[in-house]
Amino acid sequence: MDAHAALGFRRLSIIDLGGGNQPILNEDGTMAITFNGEIYNYRPLREALIKAGHTFTTQSDTEVLLHGYEEWGGKLLERIRGMFAFVIWDSTRQELFGARDHFGIKPFYYATMNGTFMYASEIKSMLQHPDFVKELNKDALKPYMTFQYPATDETFFKGVFKLKEGHYFTYRNGCMNIHEYWDCNFEESKQNLDDLVEDIDQTVVDSVAAHQIADVEVGSFLSSGVDSSYVAAVARPEHTYSIGFGKGTYNESQQAKELAQLIKLNNTSETLDGEDAFSYFPQIQWHLDEPDSNPSCVPLFFLSELASRDLRVVLSGEGADELFAGYLGYGVHTRSKIIKMVTRWLTHLPAPARHAIARFAQGKTFHGAWHLYANLAPAEESFIGQAQVFRESEAKALLKPEYRKGPSVADIVGRIYARIAGKGLSEIKKKQYLDMHQWMPGDILLKADKLTMAHSLELRVPLLDKELMSVAQKVPTKYLINDENTKFAFRQAAARHLPKEWYDREKLGFPVPISKWLREEKFYRLVREVFERDYVAQFFDQDALLRMIDDNYEGKSDDRRKIWTVYSFLTWYDVFFVHDGAKPEPATV
Template structure:
């Protein structure tokens, strides 16, 4: 795992500038660094050594030094591809997967991307053609940003690496704030919270030559083709594919550990991987402690586990640094425990496997239409799903306008068109409510429909509403929230995080499974859970998904948490964005027990923390030594 950064222009002082840019992402690669410069380009690289520890330093050149590559990620099928390329006459100077990408591009061009299995963000500079080629993996596991400013094209793993460049103009993208308040993350299609800084979309590659940028898609999810296997056959196929993926993701020249929560996804990975080290984190909360629950499983499986407990004080101290590493504000409360979990694991290993991706690929979210514990309601909803589409939609819309009753939301979301209600798995503020808290200059922004419709427009050939929601998540929730925080907060501690359940081979299987075997009256991701059951105690595979339970509700009722948030809500710079009287009423109502609005408070607090870090303080937040209370 590494970090890459680079720029293209015809100006001087490339050596000094690229080194400053590399220094901003030293956390992504503390083991070594390297750079390449010529009159038109500068490439920088920070390395965390995982494969070919001695010989894998970058940049790497081809045989005649006409091409040079920098690469962040892992290619899990690099060994068979290496053999093919050697047979085709290519000469390798290392045993690293990086060189497979370089020679593969020489041999196959952009078709290379149809052959690789892995997570990646890379750039290849063709010295003879003076042309840049770059690509991001199928799902966006690895981040990739770019911008064109003042005659310079910049690209890299993290936005913060652009800050030292003299041609970079740091400016807030005012259109990002209002939709962020609904989605909890930066949801815009392309542009980020930094004006004129863009994400390279997942499953896309680009070329840059003579000042012209061209971006093309090379892969997309396809939920239109289904196979007529029996339920038992699907369970068998899932288990074989998951086991093979976990084995492929184990390839490394260093030890591979695992993150473990109490949920089925990470438990499945850990039970198959059986690592020497697994890691769990929990809070000093009286109602539920994730670390204690995870520890129960490792005792059943006779596995080693390192578990620690964190509290609100630790979390508030680390929060500015967390938002710094994320590059853009993300108010997903799970960012906090994930940061500490990665830090804890980094003290013992360089690589971990984790359970991200299973909910999107196998329909694990309750928001796909599983909102009741009543079996009678679930069976009734399953029957309604069999009605003709027009009749089903009509009934669903009627449920949507009824007064609330037990099971109404379940029936509505099981029958109505997904386009009419689904935006992902967090909806903090309604659009109109968000506007009411914002100053007028921040009320003009893309609407929720304008953000979501391009994704739903691509689902017209998909029959199942569940599959439509999965498709949307693959392009919205997953790359912009789940995978972004997984990468940024693991790399904050120089830890490589691998996601074997989010793998192109697993996806090829998952997208062919009929929705009735995924989301039904029995459970979410039903056949996936039953595949996991082969390795786990039955009660474990059927546990309700809790995510990372974070006690922000309690923190904001306590005096310390209240004062931390109040200091930002009443700061002079906050009135630039918000009606301060209204946001203080939110905070006070929660603190006094008049309302439970912790997610709304946390979302505003997160943005203000991020803005203060990047636009007020303009310095890297201090990283304090962390002392864990272990279990």
């Protein structure tokens, strides 16, 4: 603390356990840093800084950032490899410098209220500040209902913003200036498949090794999918962890256990049920800070708790789907090889012809129509990201008038697409670029960070690394998605470490049985009770909402994702506004 600034930190000790407590000061005490994350190349940077004359008092990567900023200023960001959100207070210049990592792995919130600039890794810590004014951002609800996660730069708390991925800021004399320092640069190369697979595998192996640097044991999550399996097979950690629901299609832990036995890894797994999920659901939304209706939040919360019994750090597979085009939503909407082959041939037509065929197929019901449309239409018209729960018209119809004024879906995605207009990218690469800047930081990485940190567990994502990005952004489109599978080249690299059943498996996501739950009387009544509360009518057409959940329960419709999205928001609102942000205790269900 000094006359102008106060910096505080609560630490999860990973590197330099005894000496790395924060805030850390520079040699003469004129600068102070708080830093959340890990810098994986901090050791060579430390050596360079010592040669330049800097004196270190710790062995931490935090202090490398501080002296690196002294030496290189903002150019430090070009040198570091890692995940980070940090702020440096320069008392001499009366200036704050802060930055968020390339991909948005680590969260960074800020607000200026009553003359005070405040920042944090979690919004809930800012709620305690005497200058904080808590108010719901009414413009956040409409886009959330479509995207399933907080889709705008301003959060659900009015006046609280997210620093965007790949950006830094300076704050001085009450003025905040934000600048971009990095962006992915998708392009089309002519690299042959063998060389490409070699580059991918070597970079993954190198990244996994870098992400295992720690002064504590590093374990790994392990699902049935190729991404976490690839990471675990390369890392060979002492411990891996898996989780699932009951038996059958909703339980990946059995396949994970089989792989662990095949490649001789020690695996710990548990199964969950609906009682577990609903009991802890309010607490899950509390940890997230903002509502997120991605069903995978539930198993991720429990998986993190399972791993935290033994470890402080785990590796996971996030990032591969965005870097190497792993999502079915990028254009895989049929199993027919013939339709895939014909569509692929049509993608080589001139744009006017492709778009004319797409317009013909749009809305048609013949088999293959959606596949044709998704692959031939401009991404800007056909793709808003991985989640689309409510159509915009449906959201407006359900919301009360004062909550219909938020930014449109076209406004949100249009700003991102505009950044790559005219670059000649394939439609798949445009979709990747959108997800890199919308879905990934807004949903995938946010829940990964919040729900692991909920259990004092650090999640590292070696497949989301700037060195791997430099390889991924040049992959020829024909090696991203083809007639065989999604992320084709990546799977061929994984094949060097995994059996075919694992590297070739179709993407599942994190399967959660919400459809089954919402048709079980106990859970249906639990969610309906939330929908019946008095405050619900201020947001929604309550009668329409109750009809939706009743019709779904009776099997007249399948609106599980819509119901879950509204339920997530109302649960979050109850926690932060009805109960003033107090951490909920697990309920008896």
